[in-house]
Amino acid sequence: MAKTLPRNAELADQLDLLADISEILAEESFKVIAYRRAAARIRETPSPVAELALAGRATDLPGIGKTIEQKVVEIVNDGEMHALTRRRERVPVGVVDFLRLPGVGPKTAARIWTELGVTTLDGLKIAAEDGRLRDLSGLGQKSEEKILKALDAGAGEQVEPRRLLGVGLPAVRRAVEELQAHPAAIAVSEAGSVRRRRETVRDLDLIATSSDAPVLIAAFCEGSWVRDVAARGPTKATVVGHDELRFDLRVVPPECYGNVLQHFSGSKDHNIALREDAQRRGLSISEYGVTVVETGEVVTHATEEELYDYLGYAFIPPELRENDGELAAARKGILPKFVELSDLRGEMHCHSTWSSDGKNSIEEMALESKRRGYTYLCLTDHSHYLRDGRMEAQWVEIDAVNTRVKPFRVLRGVEVNIRADGSLDVDEDVLAELDWVVASVHTAFERSPTERILGAIDNPHVDCIGHLTGRRILKRTGAEVDIELIVERAAEQGTALEINSQPDRLDMRDTHARLAGEAGVLIPITTDAHSITALGYGELGIGLARRAWLTKEKVLNTRSWAQIAKIRK
DNA sequence: GCCGTTTTCGGCCCGACTGTTTTCAGTCG
Known part of the structure; x- marks a missing residue:
């Protein structure tokens, strides 16, 4: 190799940035989704995508078409992605940082920039302290306080840290065990990225069915591992442990346990692909069940096995749910038995x-x-x-x-x-x-x-x-x-x-x-x-x-x- | 910008929550 090719992570970062800036510029939302999908795909591809793109084979990857392949080739040959360079000239770099603040999305970020002329986090802090943010329609005092609080806490500079699976898994196991032992619990399961055994995790998700949801929620919030209760409602609570781990519990009726567990086990990409596929066949999937669009009938499933079967798939183990070929294989019934x-x-x-x-x-x-x-x-x-x-x-x-x-x-x-x-x-x-x-x-x-x-x-x-x-x-x-x-x-x-x-x-x-x-x-x-x-x-x-x-x-x-x-x- | 059991055009996941609003846009997971 004559020159050093850009790493997949660099390519993905540039596409994500292109997505952020395009979104702030209110461009076609499906383009933005396409950039993000391509970025995620590139990040997870084991071989160098730059090399594939030069050989014209990057389009073999799902989510990558001719246009994005060309953008990768541009980065290799010209050292920059022209579409990104052009947009960066239009949007001040600091405005992209606004997206990391709670409650601030692309629309709000754009309005802070264009209507208030604020283009940096420091400038935003001053504007919030002066009470100028609440002048924007759609933003009020509460939004302003939330943004200010996040800025004071140093948010916008870093996101919530991820933790090792080796830390999250034993913790979630203990929580499941403790909840399962409670008399009001029927079924309790881990969910989310821990259940998929991702190498790092952020929040720990738990799903349960119960004869008395409020009682189980109460037991969860008063668990021995709990330091703070961050949110608590009749069917859902978030607590923070002494080890800074965050646990989310949702308690649901037994009849849709399968739908909810599937929904909250993710991954997001797997669920989106599953839903797109269902939609083509006239079915609409949500965490509450599958709706037959034509009749409006809602079908619920007590287990994930029943849900996947109803949708025409063999059961897909949680670890595989990353939209990386598992749906096609499960539809054909050719998923093998995996090591245990x-x-x-x-x-x-x-x-x-x-x-x-x-x-x-x-x-x-x-x-x-x-x-x-x-x-x-x-x-x-x-x-x-x-x-x-x-x-x-x-x-x-x-x-x-x-x-x-x-x-x-x-x-x-x-x-x-x-x-x-x-x-x-x-x-x-x-x-x-x-x-x-x-x-x-x-x-x-x-x-x-x-x-x-x-x-x-x-x-x-x-x-x-x-x-x-x-x-x-x-x-x-x-x-x-x-x-x-x-x-x-x-x-x-x-x-x-x-x-x-x-x-x-x-x-x-x-x-x-x-x-x-x-x-x-x-x-x-x-x-x-x-x-x-x-x-x-x-x-x-x-x-x-x-x-x-x-x-x-x-x-x-x-x-x-x-x-x-x-x-x- | 991508993609095809709707295959080269016309679609593109779903619902809850929040804060702001008098019916909803934007954000989030």
């Missing part, structure tokens, strides 16, 4: 006290894995702690532990470091003696990561690549790797690519894992545990794997060690 936590039979990447950051002994890790129903564990302590004869000493301990935990088995492994120059920090003849070798990049993420990983994939002794990009969710983005090249090579060489279940890693990410699965790469779901409690992270990796459409067959450690030993390279 109970399918896992062993741990393939974890650490003991032999790594300085490990918290538990080999035996403790083995016993906990055994307790979880596993039959083997690949011990993969960090290579640099196993120098100078320590690896041989570790083998002695592994052998001793194995005599005590059998038929459970601890395998000899290592997590070998891929150095900045691409070499591995363990000798080849040592690697050759091990049962399982994970190779990972831990440093210098920006120095030719793709080439270094390809080198490791090609090494005959490397069984698996650990945490592919090295990202730390909400902290660092990780190495920018050529996923298509890596997946292709891994499939050729029979090198596995792991799904690392650490809450802040979840690496490979969903879109990458889906590509790998489709290419036939074997994918172990590992915890990279440094303690016995971390061995429980597997459910996060399972959620990710399901989002990546992985079946049991595509996940390596759904097999016994005997089976793996046969197919490992």
Whole structure:
């Protein structure tokens, strides 16, 4: 590649900005929707869209047509999107910031700008303090106060932070359990992005049916985890926990539980596509039921299964509901059965006290894995702690532990470091003696990561690549790797690519894992545990794997060690 | 601007809430 191509995130940001500015300029609303959809699609596409656009293949992506493909090509060739440049000349940059304020949308932002001549957040603050905002028709004292309060709180500069799934999921589980135990509760379920197992979440959604909604709402608002009640009505409440997590509960009649649960599980894109499709067939979907437009009849569904069936789809697991092919597959009835936590039979990447950051002994890790129903564990302590004869000493301990935990088995492994120059920090003849070798990049993420990983994939002794990009969710983005090249090579060489279940890693990410699965790469779901409690992270990796459409067959450690030993390279 | 069980034109998800209004526009999820 001669020049650096813009990343998908940059392309998506520009299209989102184009959408915002176009909306402020009151342009055709469906154009704005199209820009946003294209941006979302590009952001979620695993391969570089700039490259696809240059090859004329970006239009293969749903939501991207000739015009937007051309806009991407412009960014590559001219360094700018002309439609965006033209509009930026018309709208002061600061006006776009107004959109992040509560209650301020494109119409209001435009009027603050054109009628008051205010073009910055600072200017807006002064205008609000002077009581000039309330002069605009449609805005009153309350709107002014709300905007001022948000500006004082520093809003407009940052949005509500996202939290890790690993934080949100246990919290929502506890809430569901506590509510479910209440006598007034009939059914309680998690919903929203937690239920879809997105890697990060904002609000935690709960849906319930009840014999006495107000009583259940009261119990929810008085829960042990509640710090503040942000809103409370007869059927709906929002509370904030001591850990700053926000919970939304909706209590609904049992007969439309399926409709409401489906609605509030999202994703937004999935629901929009579902509704568009239904509309073509004369059906109108809302959270209260499905209306047959011609007759006005409203059909409700007690379960999601009944709802999807009524609409002509096989049940779609929540993790797949991202409008990425699941609707077409469910309509054709060709959605396979996806991997589940109970399918896992062993741990393939974890650490003991032999790594300085490990918290538990080999035996403790083995016993906990055994307790979880596993039959083997690949011990993969960090290579640099196993120098100078320590690896041989570790083998002695592994052998001793194995005599005590059998038929459970601890395998000899290592997590070998891929150095900045691409070499591995363990000798080849040592690697050759091990049962399982994970190779990972831990440093210098920006120095030719793709080439270094390809080198490791090609090494005959490397069984698996650990945490592919090295990202730390909400902290660092990780190495920018050529996923298509890596997946292709891994499939050729029979090198596995792991799904690392650490809450802040979840690496490979969903879109990458889906590509790998489709290419036939074997994918172990590992915890990279440094303690016995971390061995429980597997459910996060399972959620990710399901989002990546992985079946049991595509996940390596759904097999016994005997089976793996046969197919490992 | 995209897209097709309405296929190259004419559509494009749905409802609640808020604050502002006398019937609704705009925002939000």
